[in-house]
Amino acid sequence: MMRILVIGGVAAGTKAAAKLRRELPSSVITVVTSDRHVSYAGCGLPYFIGGIIKEERELVVKAPRLFKEENGIEILTLHQAVRIEPEAKKVEVIDLEKQVHKVFDYDLLVISTGASPFVPRMEGIDLDGIQVLRTIDDAREIRDRVDQNAARQALVVGGGFIGLEVAENLVHRGIPTTLVEFQPQILPGYDLEMALIAENHLVEKGLRLIKNRKVVAFEGDPLGKVQNAKLDGGEVLAADLAVWATGVRPNVELARSCGIVIGPTGAIQVDERMETNIPGIFAVGDCAENQHLLLDRPVWFPMGSTANKAGRIVGINASGGSKRMPGLLGTNIVKLFDLNAARTGLSTREALEAGFDIETVLVPANDKAHYYPGYRNVNTKLIADRKTHRVLGGQIIGEGVVDKPIDILVTAISFGATVEDLTTLDLAYAPPFSMAMSSLITAANVLENKLTGKVQGILPTELFERMEGGEDFQIVDLRSEPEFIIGTIEGALHIPLTELSSRIGELDPARETVLLCKYGKRSYLGARELTHAGFEKVEILEGGLLLYPYETV
Amino acid sequence: MEIRVNAKGLQCPGPLLQLSNAVKSAQAGDRVLIEVSDFGFKKDIDKWCKKTGNTLISLDEKDSILSAVVEVVRKA
Ligand SMILES: Cc1cc2nc3c(=O)[nH]c(=O)nc-3n(C[C@H](O)[C@H](O)[C@H](O)COP(=O)(O)OP(=O)(O)OC[C@H]3O[C@@H](n4cnc5c(N)ncnc54)[C@H](O)[C@@H]3O)c2cc1C
Numbered sequence: 070m071m072r073i074l075v076i077g078g079v080a081a082g083t084k085a086a087a088k089l090r091r092e093l094p095s096s097v098i099t100v101v102t103s104d105r106h107v108s109y110a111g112c113g114l115p116y117f118i119g120g121i122i123k124e125e126r127e128l129v130v131k132a133p134r135l136f137k138e139e140n141g142i143e144i145l146t147l148h149q150a151v152r153i154e155p156e157a158k159k160v161e162v163i164d165l166e167k168q169v170h171k172v173f174d175y176d177l178l179v180i181s182t183g184a185s186p187f188v189p190r191m192e193g194i195d196l197d198g199i200q201v202l203r204t205i206d207d208a209r210e211i212r213d214r215v216d217q218n219a220a221r222q223a224l225v226v227g228g229g230f231i232g233l234e235v236a237e238n239l240v241h242r243g244i245p246t247t248l249v250e251f252q253p254q255i256l257p258g259y260d261l262e263m264a265l266i267a268e269n270h271l272v273e274k275g276l277r278l279i280k281n282r283k284v285v286a287f288e289g290d291p292l293g294k295v296q297n298a299k300l301d302g303g304e305v306l307a308a309d310l311a312v313w314a315t316g317v318r319p320n321v322e323l324a325r326s327c328g329i330v331i332g333p334t335g336a337i338q339v340d341e342r343m344e345t346n347i348p349g350i351f352a353v354g355d356c357a358e359n360q361h362l363l364l365d366r367p368v369w370f371p372m373g374s375t376a377n378k379a380g381r382i383v384g385i386n387a388s389g390g391s392k393r394m395p396g397l398l399g400t401n402i403v404k405l406f407d408l409n410a411a412r413t414g415l416s417t418r419e420a421l422e423a424g425f426d427i428e429t430v431l432v433p434a435n436d437k438a439h440y441y442p443g444y445r446n447v448n449t450k451l452i453a454d455r456k457t458h459r460v461l462g463g464q465i466i467g468e469g470v471v472d473k474p475i476d477i478l479v480t481a482i483s484f485g486a487t488v489e490d491l492t493t494l495d496l497a498y499a500p501p502f503s504m505a506m507s508s509l510i511t512a513a514n515v516l517e518n519k520l521t522g523k524v525q526g527i528l529p530t531e532l533f534e535r536m537e538g539g540e541d542f543q544i545v546d547l548r549s550e551p552e553f554i555i556g557t558i559e560g561a562l563h564i565p566l567t568e569l570s571s572r573i574g575e576l577d578p579a580r581e582t583v584l585l586c587k588y589g590k591r592s593y594l595g596a597r598e599l600t601h602a603g604f605e606k607v608e609i610l611e612g613g614l615l616l617y618p619y620e621t622v
Numbered sequence: 623m624e625i626r627v628n629a630k631g632l633q634c635p636g637p638l639l640q641l642s643n644a645v646k647s648a649q650a651g652d653r654v655l656i657e658v659s660d661f662g663f664k665k666d667i668d669k670w671c672k673k674t675g676n677t678l679i680s681l682d683e684k685d686s687i688l689s690a691v692v693e694v695v696r697k698a
Binding site: 439442444445549550551552554555556587588615 | 673
């Protein structure tokens with residue numbers, strides 16, 4: 070009888086085991102996992118802290134007992150695998166409760182050891198009240214402190230999606246919270262101007278945000294409880310709860326020490342079938358690499374979405390099938406208070422680093438027909454290859470629906486779509502669901518206009534940086550009087566679009582001219598007019614004042 | 623006096639133009655009640671009132687409609 074051993078029992082491991090059971094009904098399947106909990110929704114942990122998910126048990130997808138009863142899968146919790154012997158096909162396991170060693174024979178081995186939060190050693194890091202968030206126990210610990218009013222000032226370290234979700238939920242619980250990010254922006258993998266939209270929203274919602282700073286040490290009280298964090302700029306932040314969320318690392322030591330090859334990303338190298346260099350040993354989930362769909366290289370995207378899909382594929386392949394995992398796009402999505410943000414494919418920086426000559430666009434729109442109550446703004450950034458017009462990536466941020474357009478984009482990129490392909494997709498439309506010209510199609514249309522030279526744009530970040538650098542611009546605000554009153558970019562001239570042709574003499578056609586309005590539509594019309602009139606360089610402010618993330622006057 | 627403005631279904635800058643016109647035609651102490659379905663208006667009205675010196679008395683959200691009451695302080 071075929072003996073299958075799975076090491077690690079959360080998303081990837083239990084998925085692989087369940088699929089293996091269906092493929093090989095008569096095999097013996099055992100899952101050993103070092104945690105107390107199996108098959109839980111790690112992705113739900115921040116919302117458990119926030120109280121949106123009330124009870125621990127709601128997070129558990131399936132208890133070990135049910136795996137036994139319904140699937141005939143033996144799950145041994147608090148069992149840690151410590152050594153793999155590939156030649157003998159044996160795995161040594163410690164029963165953490167009874168502190169005894171056990172040896173398991175296998176015919177097929179699935180490694181799904183996942184990833185662990187990375188916490189650098191530093192002064193005070195072991196103080197009480199400094200937490201990571203990976204397991205249900207971690208979440209319980211944080212939530213208990215909040216429930217018992219033991220967290221009066223919180224610090225979150227790291228502005229990736231886990232740090233941001235934790236911060237949101239702490240603010241939601243009424244705790245004054247500071248988030249420290251060591252990069253110049255939060256949301257890694259998003260372009261700067263997109264991340265700035267999110268930053269402004271978070272600050273508006275009451276989060277204190279400190280960027281370009283590292284936490285370098287903690288100080289505690291005489292009882293060993295954390296009191297302060299010290300930053301590399303010398304600042305001291307008071308905090309009685311600190312959540313360290315600067316990223317995770319794949320758990321690969323067990324695999325490495327038995328001769329399994331670790332790839333360039335630091336995760337376990339696998340082929341398209343998710344098999345390691347040792348035949349009969351598969352690796353899947355957060356501990357394993359994947360291919361990038363657009364780049365000819367392995368990547369490591371530790372995501373639950375991938376762990377589940379790949380777990381199933383391993384189940385098929387380990388039972389003799391040959392299903393490919395073609396590659397990933399680094400898709401992710403996050404809710405931050407009233408804002409939704411999603412990304413897929415290459416960011417501007419990633420595309421440039423990969424050697425692409427790119428054109429990009431940033432276009433605000435709505436998620437539903439403007440006359441249908443309840444519509445909200447969504448802002449789409451697209452990145453395409455200038456030569457082939459192939460879409461390489463996109464980011465969508467707004468209070469409106471972003472999951473639909475991002476998934477359309479994922480699909481389009483996966484099948485090699487060009488910008489022109491996007492502009493003509495036969496998407497579903499009725500007022501409660503979308504706009505007749507959906508936000509994604511509108512963005513693709515503007516990008517097509519840019520690719521064919523009909524219009525030039527400048528991003529708010531570029532304009533701001535170049536102005537800071539002392540460069541000269543002729544900035545023209547084309548909005549109406551009441552809009553202009555609200556605030557504009559310092560130094561902007563006010564000429565409403567309706568007056569542009571009669572007042573064109575006030576402008577110097579030789580200066581670099583930037584047109585702005587609220588969304589970009591009026592700027593586009595103005596740019597056509599000025600270009601026609603012989604202006605040398607006319608650009609529209611992409612995203613308009615709506616997405617201008619800096620101070621206005 | 624209370625002036626009611628229905629700016630539902632109008633997109634930016636429609637609601638703001640309507641508000642501005644209503645306030646222009648009103649007297650100090652009058653109230654303008656405006657209903658809007660464009661949520662971008664939320665931030666705009668706040669800033670506009672601050673810049674023009676009119677008072678934003680209330681801003682409510684119900685069934686995806688924003689209702690704002692502005693007291694005219696001086697002619698904008
Ligand atoms: C707070 C949070 C929010 C998240 N949100 C999202 C989201 O919104 N969307 C998304 O796609 N992903 C999200 N993720 C990521 C997602 O949870 C992970 O990608 C997913 O859990 C990976 O599953 P896995 O089975 O590969 O690994 P893991 O979940 O890490 O499980 C591995 C298990 O193996 C055990 N193990 C390790 N070594 C051994 C050993 N030697 N012997 C026995 N057992 C071992 C570990 O204890 C662990 O229980 C989130 C993660 C966190 C922490």
